[in-house]
Amino acid sequence: MVRRFGSMIKITPEGLEPYKKYHANPLPGVNEMIKECHLKNYSIYSRGDYLFSYFEYDGDDYDADMEKMAADPATQHWWSIVKPLMQPLDDRKEGEFWSDMEEIYHLD
Numbered sequence: 001m002v003r004r005f006g007s008m009i010k011i012t013p014e015g016l017e018p019y020k021k022y023h024a025n026p027l028p029g030v031n032e033m034i035k036e037c038h039l040k041n042y043s044i045y046s047r048g049d050y051l052f053s054y055f056e057y058d059g060d061d062y063d064a065d066m067e068k069m070a071a072d073p074a075t076q077h078w079w080s081i082v083k084p085l086m087q088p089l090d091d092r093k094e095g096e097f098w099s100d101m102e103e104i105y106h107l108d
């Protein structure tokens with residue numbers, strides 16, 4: 001069964017252009033780890049001060065796959081570069097960096 005995820009975060013005023021540049025050519029190993037952790041159709045959009053991400057997960061253990069990704073040295077280095085460009089939303093849940101969104105409607 002495929003699970004769909006949408007989330008939001010703010011981008012710092014000076015962060016959008018570097019963020020776009022980094023994502024135009026991600027560091028080696030980053031995209032490979034995303035795929036290895038069963039994330040598909042991963043997209044990030046921007047509008048004003050906000051970023052919106054969407055991806056689908058088709059693995060069997062989301063939490064374990066996210067722990068695997070978080071433990072990956074290439075991913076950790078990538079996050080050390082891009083996270084300072086972002087600002088978590090004030091109303092995020094405890095422990096969230098990107099704020100999860102509720103899916104209201106889907107049509108295949």
